[in-house]
Amino acid sequence: MTNAAHWIEPHPHGIYIKPADAWIDPSRAVSRALVTHGHADHARGGHEKVWATPETLAIMGLRYGTNSGCAVPYGDGFELGGVKISYHSAGHVLGSAQILMEYQGERVVATGDYKRRTDPTCAPFEVISCDIFITEATFGLPVFKHPDTADEIQKLLSAKEANSDRCILVGAYALGKAQRVIGELRKAGYDDPIFLHGALEKMCHLYQELGVDLGDIRPVMDTEKEAMLGQIILAPPSALNDRWSRRLPDPVTAMASGWMRVRQRARQRNVELPLIMSDHADWDELTQTIKDVSPSETWVTHGREDALVHWCALNQMKARALEMVGREEEDD
């Protein structure tokens, strides 16, 4: 379909950079992996050699026990098989990077996952001009317009005020979303302790070690039930309807996710208080980013790729869907 960047091959299990003999976010173990960020569907264990930002390496170290990789700070570059490679912030989670590759006069950017709005726990997205822009499309449908984060945080705080005889249990993914919810609460001036499910503790502590201020965070495990009345508690989504939550005082079930925009999605998860907060670009951000970057061709890795490719065609821009497999739809 395209003659551009013949040196890059999209495969179902990753993007292969031929001259460098390296893969971007491969879903199976390879000898050379360029990893955009620490989410499990992008960063898998078992690669022989990994290039990633220092933060991503630390996250992978926490998850897979190995961090023998080459640390590539934002803006730094290196060369592999004649391909000039550099990492630039993507604004998705702490350490998330877009990978810029330059070869034979062509510039290709692979975004991994990204968002455009501010996040107190990670560096903002950087617009990098390029010929081929390889983007995600997790929320690539025009129904997805994430509302102002501050308003969603206000919804959470109002629910807390209105339920002093209960507690607010917020489901949030362990890497990124949980820390962002805490960070946004702090930004809104909320200083009370925030309680954590055990599965979130290590990652939050790692964020703190890496210089992200999360304020007073405490484990649920060491806390008396009564002490959590009227408090905010964070847990991974899988724990929301689990036995674990019975130790909490009559929780109001909340969930922080971009999917909460769709009512029936929230109902499927038995969510009472949907908080529309996403670490992915919404429809307007995706389309604005393509306009900003203005590539000669856009490749779409995963998500609602048909819709984004169609939008590009409507706007006289060249685009194709890569049909990657194994990307989790729910990791937001």
Add this chain to the structure above:
Amino acid sequence: MRAFSDLLDNLIYTRSRNGKLRLISDYLKHAPDPDRGWVLAALTGQLDFPTVKASAVRNMAMERVDETLFKLSRDFVGDTAETVALIWPDNPEGELTEIPSVGQIVDELAAVSRSDAPKLLANLMDRMGSNERYALLKLATGGMRVGVSARLGKIAFALAFDMVVEEIEEVWHALEPPYSELFAWGEGKADRPDLTGVPFFRPFMLAHPLEDKKLDMADYVAEWKWDGIRVQVVGTGRETKLFSRGGDDITPAFPDVADAFKSIGVVDGELLVRGEFQGGEAASFNALQQRLGRKKVSTKMLAEYPAFVRLYDILFDDEADLREQTWAYRRDKLESFVPKLDAERFDISAILEARDFDHLNEIRDGARDAAIEGVMLKLRDSPYISGRKTGLWYKWKRDPLVADCVMMYAQRGSGKRSSFYSDYTFGCWTENGELYPVGKAYSGFTDAELKMLDRFVRQNTLNRFGPVREVEKTMVLEVAFDSIHQSKRHKSGVAMRFPRISRIRTDKPAAEADHVATLKNMIT
């Protein structure tokens, strides 16, 4: 309008029945007339705007949004109203100048012509935020999907005004939205609404599935369970009406039956059509379907599929309310009531002479009549009670037929299953080794099984045709169905009645699934 859209949103996210009841009854207590009446009608599915249909909403959306993007979005969201509410461009001047009240909106929707409906909706939507847009579209097109049944709405009304729900049920079907007499009665400002001379629906008595229970035939009486539609015939002497299960007035579709009923009373029975193949006896449900859902019936229809009612209970004999009487007493009355009716259009459901329960089982097994679904068991001493009460009436269906089929296509579900691939088309083998679709099912599996099937679809997609995915022909589904009929509309030549997934046969290779010929042998 804001109060209604808040109510809808709160209902969506409130899980407990009591929580929902509290929300609705609070609203009914505090909202003004006629808004609350219209909202009660919307929640109980009694609101209908004939000129405002889902297609109008879709067309309106496609004037603002690209068609493909809209369709992809609709497919993902699983609900047209919600898709349009979300996708609609926000007013750049910010929300909300004045939003009209529910009452004003209802008046406008009721008055609008088919061609002006999209414009009216668009104008309203431009003045609203996404939550109000959602509420507006739900109000206009129905299908609230907030987990509130008509019954729950009535219970909430009873709760709001400290009344007994049975009393509300009794008058409910004689009243029209926005129920001003009902609210006035609830608030003690008026007497109970007067229903003299109005033919209205009384809620049906319903049966539980028998499952593995055994009953003593000294206490219970048995009848065939007819495979038609449950119908209540209400005659006031001046007028006769037919009501279906949910209380819908289906008189216009069956004028032949209604016109033939000249008595005063309320009777309960099964609506069936006579089949040529059955020698003028009751035909299969398939034949009845020709007559269902029609606003007008042609003379040809009336002649080809003549309808009749097989009666099995009587609620009112003339003006006398028999519902407190025992089944045995009512049966006596029914047996003297039926002979006075037109025999072409009304007969009586026979009692099965079963010596004991085992004998009944034999009778049930022996039934091969197309119009028989199984047997009904009724407690001889039982009064006629609306709803489903344990121990009084049981239905004991014939064992379902089953076939092993291969999943061919999958489509995303709606509502609770939005975005899951939950609707499956499956096929059986022909003599040439081809798979022909034989049916479609979207129930019978657990949530865990749904997740597994959804994953299978995503990982084994061969082709995409819009919202439909063609999958690898490797997943064998055991499909249960009540009966199977000849069908010219399907390539396979057969159509199943009420197919559902009974088991997922991951143990079975697709090549060993059933053949179309096997299914044809099951046709009655």
